[in-house]
Amino acid sequence: MSEPETETPGMNAASGYANPDVLVETDWVAERLNDPSIRLIEADEDILLYEVGHIAGAVKLDWHVDVQDKVTRDFVSQRDFEQLMSRWGITNDTTIVFYGDKNNWYAAYSFWLFTMYGHNKLKIMNGGRAKWEAEKRPFTKHVPHYEPTTYRAQPANETIRTFRDEVLAGLRNPGRRLIDVRSPQEYTGELIHMVNYPQEGAQRGGHIPGAKNIPWATAANPDGTFKSAEELRRIYSSNDVTPDKEVIAYCRIGERSAHTWFVLTYLLGYPRVRNYDGSWTEWGNVVRAPIEKP
């Protein structure tokens, strides 16, 4: 988990978040654009937004190129991750601040992945790109170049990741809660892919038996910031997803569910949350995988 540090302006213990230091506000970022110990990383769902303009000093995390294994459906190796960090001028002591579009959707996915590789100075800029833009803060097109650094990653720590067989084995575990963070139409099987993503569909629609439908964006305010701790607790506990449970979140490829993983783990302090990134693109295509429909 990220190292605790001095409380940041606007995000203190009064927020009620379990780890308030993982969220920083836009003014905090604006005051530190020239801080060499901080590296901004923009991770967007809209793939060209970085080129449209980005926060000064930020590098672009291109999800389709930078962190995907080129052959197997998996993430890059430990070594490739180290090379990526080196290219971005990141050391093991760098504080990385993620931000992006759409409620920090891909920023949270990145946070999850970087956590797996052991980087423990991670933050998300609350409200992401949208809030920065709404506050009329400047963007730049200048792409920064950093001197390569030496970076040492850990082997992927998969205690925050789970796989199909593990999900299947625990379907009757009363101490586990499955959260399907997709849209209600995907959850019921009315849609077998997210709107606009026909290439990420499945043979079958529905959800994993026992899963509760709590769409990922429920955790965000209209301005893209995360809801209050109180509101978040209410959302999840009213669905019987409580801190004493082992929780697995999934969506279609694990990117929306990483947002929920972040909320539960870092904002609410749930101790046992994992992201099933195989998600519905895997489960909905597996022969004889049990499926539930309303």
Add this chain to the structure above:
Amino acid sequence: MDRQEAIEFLMDHYENPRNYGALDSADVSVSAGNPGCADVITMHARFAEDGTLEAVNWEGEGCTISRAAASYVTEIAQGMTADEIEQMSFEDLIEQLGRELVMTRPTCATLALGTLKRGVHDFTMHKHASE
């Protein structure tokens, strides 16, 4: 076109959109959208006497790919007949826009072309019905 070339190509159309705006005396004005990502595109077109498109414009809001694609479609569609528009392939468009990049958002990439095809088809059907 490699990935960087595709990025530059799409960014050029996004930042310097061709044929943006309303169209006088349009024969086609049709809107369509992608629910879930807030893309809404309106395609306008006007046919010349010889049955070719003498003007194709677009308006709307949306993601970078949908806007860039709309700009590009208005460029390539000019001078085409209704038949040629209806024959245009979504796959070819995706290839021309940069498949590696736009395959992450195929419905955004093809929204403008699909909208234009629908408008041209409807216009053609009405024209034949009235003749």
